[in-house]
Amino acid sequence: KREAKESYSNRGMTLEEDLNETNQFYLNRAIAVIHKKPTPVQIVNVDFPKRSAAVIREAYFKQSSTTDYNGVYKGKYIDFEAKETQSDTSFPLKNFHEHQISHMKMVIDHGGISFVILSAFGSVYLMEAAVLFEFWERKESGGRKSISKKEIEASSHLIPLGYQPRIDYIKVLEKLYFH
Amino acid sequence: KREAKESYSNRGMTLEEDLNETNQFYLNRAIAVIHKKPTPVQIVNVDFPKRSAAVIREAYFKQSSTTDYNGVYKGKYIDFEAKETQSDTSFPLKNFHEHQISHMKMVIDHGGISFVILSAFGSVYLMEAAVLFEFWERKESGGRKSISKKEIEASSHLIPLGYQPRIDYIKVLEKLYFH
Ligand SMILES: [Mg+2]
Ligand SMILES: [Mg+2]
Numbered sequence: 001k002r003e004a005k006e007s008y009s010n011r012g013m014t015l016e017e018d019l020n021e022t023n024q025f026y027l028n029r030a031i032a033v034i035h036k037k038p039t040p041v042q043i044v045n046v047d048f049p050k051r052s053a054a055v056i057r058e059a060y061f062k063q064s065s066t067t068d069y070n071g072v073y074k075g076k077y078i079d080f081e082a083k084e085t086q087s088d089t090s091f092p093l094k095n096f097h098e099h100q101i102s103h104m105k106m107v108i109d110h111g112g113i114s115f116v117i118l119s120a121f122g123s124v125y126l127m128e129a130a131v132l133f134e135f136w137e138r139k140e141s142g143g144r145k146s147i148s149k150k151e152i153e154a155s156s157h158l159i160p161l162g163y164q165p166r167i168d169y170i171k172v173l174e175k176l177y178f179h
Numbered sequence: 180k181r182e183a184k185e186s187y188s189n190r191g192m193t194l195e196e197d198l199n200e201t202n203q204f205y206l207n208r209a210i211a212v213i214h215k216k217p218t219p220v221q222i223v224n225v226d227f228p229k230r231s232a233a234v235i236r237e238a239y240f241k242q243s244s245t246t247d248y249n250g251v252y253k254g255k256y257i258d259f260e261a262k263e264t265q266s267d268t269s270f271p272l273k274n275f276h277e278h279q280i281s282h283m284k285m286v287i288d289h290g291g292i293s294f295v296i297l298s299a300f301g302s303v304y305l306m307e308a309a310v311l312f313e314f315w316e317r318k319e320s321g322g323r324k325s326i327s328k329k330e331i332e333a334s335s336h337l338i339p340l341g342y343q344p345r346i347d348y349i350k351v352l353e354k355l356y357f358h
Pocket of ligand 1: 068
């Protein structure tokens with residue numbers, strides 16, 4: 001079965017690359033200051049060769065205790081995580097970690113804006129943190145371990161895709177929180 | 180000459196360790212959600228041994244394009260950099276990079292709160308970004324390349340030091356922006 005040309009997942013760019021380009025666009029146009037945090041790495045061994053840059057010779061990937069993206073838009077603290085699935089039918093909740101959920105809860109409690117950007121079913125969705133928490137709690141109390149496509153379509157916001165910016169999530173935030 | 184017992188620089192902890200402890204205290208008490216960003220690393224080579232964790236075998240330190248700490252306090256975006264000097268007389272501006280200054284300017288333009296925490300002369304100071312910009316511009320236009328001790332004392336805010344939290348910079352922010 002051939003997918004429609006516009007399907008997001010067919011484009012050969014990763015969600016992270018597209019979000020980095022989008023954030024760079026927001027930065028250049030003075031729309032928002034939002035960055036991806038560096039990948040957390042546990043550094044064990046470093047070489048210091050004479051006359052050249054230090055080389056990390058042994059290091060391990062660490063789990064982050066927060067989400068991957070944060071910054072400021074119109075004075076408000078913005079904080080989000082981006083996740084993709086290849087599944088055609090649902091979004092597995094194992095993509096999220098307990099500590100990311102509790103980080104997002106704290107952000108909300110402190111008056112920040114938190115959400116997830118989901119790449120799934122050929123589209124990109126913005127799901128507000130409060131909505132994610134409901135699906136997470138359903139799982140925690142023994143319910144299903146994923147969010148169905150139908151549920152995502154009903155509870156999330158389609159993000160306009162384009163050339164510049166690629167994933168215009170600020171447009172969704174603007175409607176939800178700033179009008 | 181023997182320094183007073185209370186001198187901050189004599190305590191054997193790094194500024195970063197003390198700030199991490201402080202941020203953890205703020206997190207535990209639900210005062211603020213502020214984290215240090217991971218050190219940015221350019222990963223070149225990774226081994227994937229069977230049955231054990233991936234090992235980074237070649238990587239390099241990258242310069243960050245932002246400041247080191249950010250988060251949310253009372254709904255506001257908080258963004259800062261921490262720096263120390265061993266000098267007794269002044270704070271060298273070479274501790275800051277051009278891109279950090281422009282990042283801080285963007286944060287201010289977007290309604291965030293930005294500042295630097297300076298460990299110098301046995302004390303810890305909070306200098307608001309707008310004040311730092313003035314000293315930076317003086318340097319850029321051919322003036323002195325450091326901030327004198329007297330200037331820091333006159334233009335910055337002493338941060339209360341203690342056991343818990345160690346460097347209570349939120350107390351200073353509270354007075355400056357939230358009363
Ligand atoms: Mg992630
Ligand atoms: Mg730094």
